[in-house]
Amino acid sequence: MGNLLGSFNARNVNLNMDDKPTFDPQEGFSYERKPREMIAKEEDLISARIPPKYRDYCAHHLLEYQVCRYKNVPLMYKCAHEKHAYLNCEHQDYVMRMKEFERERRLRVRENRLIGVA
Amino acid sequence: MHQKFSICFISFFFLFFFMLMNLFMMIYFIISNLTIMIEWEIISFNSISIVMSILLDWMSLLFMMFVLLISSSVIYWKKSYMSSEINLNRFIILVIMFVLSMILLIISPNIISILLGWDGLGLISYCLVIYYQNVKSYNAGMLTALSNRIGDVMILMVIAWMLNYGSWNYIYYLMFMKNDFFMNVISIMIILAAMTKSAQIPFSSWLPAAMAAPTPVSALVHSSTLVTAGVYLLIRFNLLLEDMFMLKILLLFSGLTMMMAGISANYEYDLKKIIALSTLSQLGLMMSILSMGYGDLAFFHLLTHAMFKALLFMCAGVLIHMMNDNQDIRMMGGLSIFIPVTSLCFNISNMALCGIPFLAGFYSKDLILEVTMMSNLNMMVLYLYYFSTGLTMFYTIRLMMYLMINDFNLMSVYNLYDEDYIMLKSMMILLFMSLISGSMLSWMIFCYPYMIFMSLNMKLMVIYVSLMGGMMGWLVSKMNIYSVNKFLMMYNLNMFFTLMWFMPNLSVYGFNYYILSFSKNLYKNIDMGWSELFSGYGMFNLIKNYSLISMIYQMNNFKIYLFSFVFWMLLIMLMILV
Secondary structure (H helix, E strand, O other), rough: OOHHOOOOHHHHHHOOOOOOOOOOOOOOOOOOOOOOOOOOOOHHHOOOOOOHHHHOOHHHHHHHHHHHHHHHOOHHHHHHHHHHHHHHHHHHHHHHHEEEEEEEHHHHHHHHHHHHHO | OOOOOOOOHHHHHHHHHHHHHHHHHHHHHHHHHOOOOEEOOOOOEOOOOEEEEEEOHHHHHHHHHHHHHHHHHHHHHHHHHOOOOOOOOHHHHHHHHHHHHHHHHHHHOOOOHHHHHHHHHHHHHHHHHHOOOOOOHHHHHHHHHHHHHHHHHHHHHHHHHHHHHHOOOOOHHHHOOOOOOOHHHHHHHHHHHHHHOOOHHHOOOOHHHHHHHHHHHHHHHHHHHHHHHHHHHHHHHHHOOOOOHHHHHHHHHHHHHHHHHHHHHHHHHHHHHHHHHHHHHHHHHHHHHHOOOOOHHHHHHHHHHHHHHHHHHHHHHHHHOOOOOEEHHOOOOHHHHHHHHHHHHHHHHHHHHOOOOOOOOHHHHHHHHHHHHHHHOOOHHHHHHHHHHHHHHHHHHHHHHHHHHHHOOOOOOOOOOOOOOHHHHHHHHHHHHHHHHHHHHHHHHOOOOOOOOHHHHOOOHHHHHHHHHHHHHHHEEEHOOOOOOHHHHHHHHHHHEEEEEEEEHHHHHHHHHHHHHHHHHHHHHHHHHHHHHHHHHHHHHHHHHHHHHHHHHHHHHHHHHHHHHHHHHHHHHHHHHH
């Protein structure tokens, strides 16, 4: 229901959870926005056999977590710090994506208002 | 049974030893991300090769470890529970064959060897359900076997269809064949097979009926091994099944199974059936999270659920023994005073089932519910999930009130004892596991942890629902025979819920009855009728008639000679004259 209620109003402007951003990323900002940078290297991810769907912007934390797990077998609870760092990063990433979603929704509403769709 | 080592202890020892071996291998495999496949070609015929293959990865090893742990402690427990059994060896051998066929199913990535394990499970579960020989057991066994047979036939059809691909090692081309139409047909059949084995809604009547089996069998078979085979099969096929329409139907059916089982458990008074229905409810939970695409969560819940459900059945077995082989919970009560240790195990496993924090069930169930909350689904699915969670608490509290809190009924006084150390020892193993396995597994198997982010009330929704369910359970258990019974005002609805949405009636009278009477008619009209007339009896009749005709000639040959002589003479004379 987190997603259901969060995206409820977006249906009015035909915006769904999987849609990509359609507006200029710079629109409405006074300063220049930088694209996010990927910290983990591709070859590290490949050598650590991280599946493609986990190769996101928090993958460097994930690598650290995997290293810690490898060192602390089988007492993996010792990696609680690394796991928390990874999940925290994922949380920040989620918040950022939700903000982008909301920006997209508001920009669409604004566009509709300017055109006069009601 | 005064030998030094009984068959139970020997079986326990070997199974436990294999369990330890699997544990160490599993830790090694999971940390080095290793998968081993061993193939042995049995026969190669043109382009088709039939191979026997073994797949060892962390998933199969972990599942095997859990199956072996549960079966070893159940077999050890059986030494005391079945001590008066005459054919104990036969029973133990049946159970070990069952465990072996489950292991064959777990380690095989090949649909043919899966069928071997799958059929082995079906057949031996039939033998185990009818172990106590009476009419009720026979009926339950037949219902179990026939319901599972649908799944067997589905797997057979999958084998036949996979002939087109030249190999039965489906694991190799799950991703490759994803958009193939015929692969979709195959996966629909696989889903149907899994639905029969895991007792999802159209086929769910056999699971409570199979409680006619001895309690150790229920502890092993109907909680952790047999019914999870379907879930495990779908976990293996998970890559293929993503984004399929059939999965959405499965999501609906499994959600309804979850709710149906939860509601029916509240109307049930049979101790073992209540536990069976709660198993059904948890199976629905596993299947539904699986059909949302989270195979690892389903696997996690499968493992933790196996632990505490086996323990729950074992405690129920002890209780049934104590209550003079009576399973009715209305006959029990106040047991926490008389048998404190068994009650402790019972309560802890029940609490783990409800998902009380930091027991085994909490880690898996809470994660599943939160992932559901995070994902992009409609309100109906969420309602099914959360309502069923409340229902779990509902029937658990009701059961606990009936067994532990309410007054003792003095049904049996002589039998009450809590000093059976063989039973207690094996229960302690599972008790320890159902305390720690949730936390241990959640650290162990989730290499890539799930990020959960939601508002406070949504996070606490599980607690709210559980509290409400618990309160309802407490209220319902207060119901007395002289209290004003509103249930009678809705008698039909009551029957509807008590009889599991009429599913046993539908699948016995509504389905099997017509098929069986149809086949009776076929037997009467075809086997004994037309085909007998035309093939067996008819051929005999035909030959008999012909030989009767030739016999007429033989018996009357003098007359025929004379007659033919005269006839030919007349003919010749006529020719000469003319």
